[in-house]
Amino acid sequence: MNASKRRFQLGHMSPNGSRLPLRVVPGPSPDAETEQSRQTSPLAVLNSSLKTFLSGLGPGLVTGASDDDPSGIGTYSQIGAQFGYGMLWTMVVSYPLMAAFQEICARIGRVTGHGIANNLRHRHPRLLYGMVTLMVLANVFNLGADIQAMDAALRLIVPGPVGLYGSLLAALSVLLQFLTPYRKYADYLKWLTLSLMAYVGAAFFVHISWGEVLHATLAPHISRSKPYFLALIAVLGTTISPYLFFWQASQEAEEVRTTRGEKALRRAPRQAFVQFSRIRTDTYFGMAFSNLIAFFIILTTAATLHQVGKNDISTAAQAAKALEPLAGRWAFLLFSAGILGTGILAVPVLAGSAAYGIGEALLWNASLERKPADAKKFYGAIAACTALGTMLNFSSLDPIRALFWAAVLNGVVAVPLMLVIMTMATSRSVMGKFVLPTYLKVVGWLAALVMTMVCAGLVLTWRA
Numbered sequence: 200m201n202a203s204k205r206r207f208q209l210g211h212m213s214p215n216g217s218r219l220p221l222r223v224v225p226g227p228s229p230d231a232e233t234e235q236s237r238q239t240s241p242l243a244v245l246n247s248s249l250k251t252f253l254s255g256l257g258p259g260l261v262t263g264a265s266d267d268d269p270s271g272i273g274t275y276s277q278i279g280a281q282f283g284y285g286m287l288w289t290m291v292v293s294y295p296l297m298a299a300f301q302e303i304c305a306r307i308g309r310v311t312g313h314g315i316a317n318n319l320r321h322r323h324p325r326l327l328y329g330m331v332t333l334m335v336l337a338n339v340f341n342l343g344a345d346i347q348a349m350d351a352a353l354r355l356i357v358p359g360p361v362g363l364y365g366s367l368l369a370a371l372s373v374l375l376q377f378l379t380p381y382r383k384y385a386d387y388l389k390w391l392t393l394s395l396m397a398y399v400g401a402a403f404f405v406h407i408s409w410g411e412v413l414h415a416t417l418a419p420h421i422s423r424s425k426p427y428f429l430a431l432i433a434v435l436g437t438t439i440s441p442y443l444f445f446w447q448a449s450q451e452a453e454e455v456r457t458t459r460g461e462k463a464l465r466r467a468p469r470q471a472f473v474q475f476s477r478i479r480t481d482t483y484f485g486m487a488f489s490n491l492i493a494f495f496i497i498l499t500t501a502a503t504l505h506q507v508g509k510n511d512i513s514t515a516a517q518a519a520k521a522l523e524p525l526a527g528r529w530a531f532l533l534f535s536a537g538i539l540g541t542g543i544l545a546v547p548v549l550a551g552s553a554a555y556g557i558g559e560a561l562l563w564n565a566s567l568e569r570k571p572a573d574a575k576k577f578y579g580a581i582a583a584c585t586a587l588g589t590m591l592n593f594s595s596l597d598p599i600r601a602l603f604w605a606a607v608l609n610g611v612v613a614v615p616l617m618l619v620i621m622t623m624a625t626s627r628s629v630m631g632k633f634v635l636p637t638y639l640k641v642v643g644w645l646a647a648l649v650m651t652m653v654c655a656g657l658v659l660t661w662r663a
Contacts, residue, residue, distance in 0.1 A: 258450035263485030264392035268545030269348030276518035279500030284415035298486035299642035308451030312463030316559035337608035342588025349542035351516035397537035446552035554580035
């Protein structure tokens with residue numbers, strides 16, 4: 200009897216002893232069996248696991264990807280052109296420091312339900328306005344450099360007047376934040392991170408000595424020269440930035456406000472295991488992605504520009520243009536497309552983190568989930584910061600000098616901010632029973648120490 204005709208015949212006795220009629224129960228149909236088999240196949244299980252993993256990514260991934268903004272690409276390109284493979288090791292060393300500190304910031308946002316500025320207002324009000332002001336100034340300079348880089352990159356592909364494309368892209372970024380609900384906007388930022396894969400692709404259009412790459416990464420030669428030390432400062436200053444602290448903590452707090460059933464962990468401690476696991480996966484994957492892209496940017500420029508002695512690269516657009524005769528049209532196009540993609544990703548993060556800081560400090564309705572009519576001041580701050588950054592491109596300020604001042608301001612505000620964040624994250628009055636575990640305390644304080652040394656080195660180099 201085949202499966203399509205198989206039946207189970209069940210006979211029962213009545214209370215008086217007579218046999219009841221047979222009851223025929225149909226077996227599973229071939230279609231049902233096929234569907235069940237399909238759902239339990241290894242491919243289906245893998246697909247389901249992948250969807251679950253990707254759905255859990257969000258603030259950490261976007262924060263990490265936005266760290267590779269056009270100004271950061273310029274820094275990494277300059278390092279690759281100047282030192283070749285010699286500083287690839289920094290991407291490995293900086294990763295645990297960067298990832299751990301971003302996890303700490305995310306935990307503060309999820310446990311308290313508030314961003315960094317809001318927690319500062321409650322715990323360290325005297326430091327609040329100074330730190331937020333410095334962070335906003337650094338963000339505006341970074342915005343100016345990023346918008347200028349996007350403008351230059353697009354003009355390499357489609358010639359046009361200076362400043363036009365950058366202004367249009369900045370306006371588009373503001374409009375998207377004004378018109379798109381937070382949930383859709385967060386998904387848009389998440390998928391935009393894929394644009395950074397252009398730098399992985401660009402590396403395969405050039406010849407690379409992988410033996411040298413492995414040696415330089417795992418057994419580096421560390422120079423004591425002033426240019427090398429300045430480059431080291433630039434890498435760490437680009438990798439660990441205050442606006443990333445504000446953005447990720449505020450995004451976790453935003454998730455608490457906008458996701459049904461979720462609450463700050465101090466109010467809903469039963470959610471802690473799931474949320475901390477998600478934060479850890481999201482953050483460590485996002486920061487690994489960020490450093491992987493930076494690694495490939497250094498790798499590509501080292502294998503091309505450094506090899507021919509072209510060491511005077513100072514912007515991402517210059518690096519893209521210099522790549523074309525050495526690595527071909529496709530490498531040039533991929534590098535340029537990456538600048539545009541990461542710029543469109545980084546501009547709203549820079550403007551948004553500044554607006555979150557200002558809004559939380561001044562007790563505004565600071566939320567991307569609210570409509571502009573319900574949070575006029577918050578959205579006004581986003582527009583104002585973006586407009587100021589755009590205006591820098593029409594001023595006499597050298598974009599490279601703007602990047603320098605942004606790095607100085609980031610370094611100045613990063614050290615005290617990291618110290619205060621560590622104080623809050625290890626305080627029971629702030630975190631309740633969710634104070635940092637030992638491994639995060641150790642790596643967090645180590646990151647603060649490293650940034651203190653970097654800041655001191657920047658000051659000493661500046662005075663020299």
